[in-house]
Amino acid sequence: MDASFDKAAINYDDTFTNTNIGKMQRALVYAELSKHLTSVQNILEINCGTGEDAIWLAKQNFNVTATDISPKMIEVAKSKANLNFKVADINSITKTFEGSTFDLLFSNFGGLNCLSKSELEKFFANSDSILSEKGKMALVIMPKNTLWEQFYFLTKAQFKNISRRKQESVIAYVDGENVTTYYYNPKDIVNLAKANFETVAVKPIGFFIPPSYLDGFFKNKKGFLGFLDRLERGIKNISWLSKYADHYLIILQKR
Template sequence: MEASFDKAASNYDETFTNSEIGKIQRHLVYTELSKHLNSIQNILEINCGTGEDAIWLAKQNFNVTATDISPKMIEIAKSKANLNFKTADINSITKTFEGETFDLIFSNFGGLNCLSKSEFENFFANISSILSEKGKMVLVIMPKNTIWEQFYFLIKLQFSSIFRRKKEKVIANVDGENVATYYYNPKDIVNLAKQDFDLIKYKLIGFFVPPSYLEAFFKNKKWLLHFFNKMENRIKNWSFLSKYADHYIITLQKR
């Protein structure tokens, strides 16, 4: 990947991890992820950021190896917990762990959206080599049709950005760093992975619960976030809405 995310590292926990929206969205992810942790021992996390998910998984008594392309993210993660954190690029992840195998590979909150279509194809073509037999991947990805984002740009009168996710590539500003970002609906991921993986299921994350960049607006409206979270849980099995959510969580299994 071209972006390092070092600039985002120092503010990541403040702007997302510890935000009310971030905590709600992470809980939604954990609820679904927990359903796929039976008979799991070794977990590889990619795009681990400041290590929040790796720490949570380690507390569930799993053996966790967590990676990120950003040395600064890894530095902060190591300051939180004595776990196996390692700087690594997604595009060379199988070389980094050649000869090792994991029962589950996990990626949260759109880290894989930094991969172009060809890079994603290569990722799926190679990643099975470090997955155990019938190993799973649980991936949280940003789709193309997020209604919250379309509404956000509409009220800001930024009409040219309303459907930006439908473009092949978007340059997103992440704390002052320009990041090439690619958006994929669930069917796109299924097609990219179909050579070696079967779809288990996918579910929405953040259809009613808003994106984290709206935290400032909702910070003093916890009652409204609570209401949105309640609505979210009512429709959590409506998979067809996943491509309209802020993220979705998709589970694939190695053949």
């Protein structure tokens, strides 16, 4: 993975983790993820960022190993909690943890969108080697058809960007860093993973709740944002909306 995210580490909690939108989207992920944590003891998190999810999982009494490619992200995470945080690249994750076994592999908020199709296919082909029998993956990914983003670019009259996610890759600006980004609809992930994993569930994350870059606009509209949150929870079981949301959660189980 090319991007290091060291620059993003400085402001990540301010621009996402601690925003109202970030908290709402993360709560949606936790609510759905919690349904798939029975019989889980050991969890490997990839692209853990500043450690927010690892800390939450540890508080639920799971054994968590959390990794990120960015030493700065890991540095911030370690300043928050004394957990097993480790610098590691997604593309070499199975080699890094060769001989170890985990019940769940977790990736939140688009970390896997940094992988090309060939890299992602290789990731799925190799990852079952570090998962226990019937081990699962819980992956939060950005799709190609996000309606909020299309509406945003339409209001800005940036017409060439409306369909940008449908390109093979785009350069996304993430807190001071240019990141090559690939977008995948749920069907893309199902097809890439089907040789090794079966699909258990697909849930929209952020169909009504907007992307975090709109948090400033909604800062003084907490009532309206709360209304959108209630709408979001009402459509949580409508899986086909996932490809139009800001993110989606897909649960895969080892064959």
